[in-house]
Amino acid sequence: MKDLPLSKVYQLLEPGPVVMLTTARKGRANIMTMSWHMMVEFEPPLIACVVSNANYSFDTLRATKECVIAVPALELAQKVVGVGNCSGRTVDKFKRLGLTPLPAENVTAPLVAECFANLECKVVDTHLVNKFNLFVLEVLKAWIDPAQKHPKTIHHHGYGRFAVDGEVVKLKSSKP
Amino acid sequence: MKDLPLSKVYQLLEPGPVVMLTTARKGRANIMTMSWHMMVEFEPPLIACVVSNANYSFDTLRATKECVIAVPALELAQKVVGVGNCSGRTVDKFKRLGLTPLPAENVTAPLVAECFANLECKVVDTHLVNKFNLFVLEVLKAWIDPAQKHPKTIHHHGYGRFAVDGEVVKLKSSKP
Numbered sequence: 001m002k003d004l005p006l007s008k009v010y011q012l013l014e015p016g017p018v019v020m021l022t023t024a025r026k027g028r029a030n031i032m033t034m035s036w037h038m039m040v041e042f043e044p045p046l047i048a049c050v051v052s053n054a055n056y057s058f059d060t061l062r063a064t065k066e067c068v069i070a071v072p073a074l075e076l077a078q079k080v081v082g083v084g085n086c087s088g089r090t091v092d093k094f095k096r097l098g099l100t101p102l103p104a105e106n107v108t109a110p111l112v113a114e115c116f117a118n119l120e121c122k123v124v125d126t127h128l129v130n131k132f133n134l135f136v137l138e139v140l141k142a143w144i145d146p147a148q149k150h151p152k153t154i155h156h157h158g159y160g161r162f163a164v165d166g167e168v169v170k171l172k173s174s175k176p
Numbered sequence: 177m178k179d180l181p182l183s184k185v186y187q188l189l190e191p192g193p194v195v196m197l198t199t200a201r202k203g204r205a206n207i208m209t210m211s212w213h214m215m216v217e218f219e220p221p222l223i224a225c226v227v228s229n230a231n232y233s234f235d236t237l238r239a240t241k242e243c244v245i246a247v248p249a250l251e252l253a254q255k256v257v258g259v260g261n262c263s264g265r266t267v268d269k270f271k272r273l274g275l276t277p278l279p280a281e282n283v284t285a286p287l288v289a290e291c292f293a294n295l296e297c298k299v300v301d302t303h304l305v306n307k308f309n310l311f312v313l314e315v316l317k318a319w320i321d322p323a324q325k326h327p328k329t330i331h332h333h334g335y336g337r338f339a340v341d342g343e344v345v346k347l348k349s350s351k352p
Binding site: 010011014015016017033035036037038039040041046048049050074077078081084085125127128131132133134136152153154155156157158159160161162163164165166167168169170171172173174175176 | 186193209211213215222224225226257304307308309310329330332334336341342343347352
């Protein structure tokens with residue numbers, strides 16, 4: 001994995017890919033899927049996300065204030081759905097899905113080796129956690145896997161239906 | 177335009193398309209592009225979004241607490257970029273881009289006739305507006321244009337580069 005400049009993080013998340021979020025507590029890591037996220041600031045990159053309090057990850061995220069956002073490409077779609085359809089309460093999801101946790105640099109939550117990008121994050125705002133399960137994260141460090149060229153991300157439309165990145169159009173624009 | 181059940185709104189925004197946001201005040205409507213948005217709740221649909229205080233729309237949104245989120249398909253890409261690269265401070269963007277404002281039912285902000293979906297929204301939370309320019313909206317009514325079959329949305333990667341919806345994959349999942 002290679003460093004990705006923090007100024008480019010928004011280009012990963014702004015297009016709305018399904019991502020996975022890892023957390024860890026007491027030596028036990030967990031992973032969930034997430035589509036409810038958005039950029040809030042370019043640099044340092046701030047990200048808002050919704051982690052339902054029905055999710056096993058919610059308590060860990062709130063307590064540790066740390067997580068990793070991992071971005072999977074199309075090849076991982078089946079595993080992404082698998083992660084979303086079981087709970088860390090009852091299984092070790094990394095083992096069950098055959099995903100590889102890697103140590104991060106700034107947080108105890110693990111990176112996901114199979115994902116083409118990994119963002120180490122800390123929680124910086126919890127004002128809307130009680131009302132909306134909405135956390136604001138700051139990205140401390142971003143990793144990119146240079147071995148995965150032109151990864152296609154997937155975009156969830158509900159119940160396992162995903163639109164895959166198709167053609168790329170380039171139009172003249174001065175806006176980041 | 178036809179009613180879309182509010183329970184299906186998340187399927188429009190969860191995949192992360194570029195959208196446009198309209199506002200209106202004192203008989204003058206404006207429109208901006210937006211990629212920083214996410215779902216917060218299924219039903220009634222709640223949406224969080226970031227509208228920079230550098231945008232002309234910011235003051236209007238904060239004052240009127242009303243807007244419309246309009247979802248454009250690929251065919252509108254050039255106009256979407258045009259909307260993003262000029263300011264309502266100096267031009268009537270609807271006129272300049274050849275977009276057609278239509279009256280909404282519950283808000284003074286207009287629908288956009290050319291967009292395949294339009295969501296009438298009111299602001300329901302402003303706790304994070306001063307700190308992050310982050311608004312939470314509730315969708316009051318959703319419209320869909322049945323004449324636009326299988327619209328392909330566009331996903332912004334920065335500076336006018338968009339990934340267009342490609343193939344659709346369907347995997348077994350019980351999750352909405």
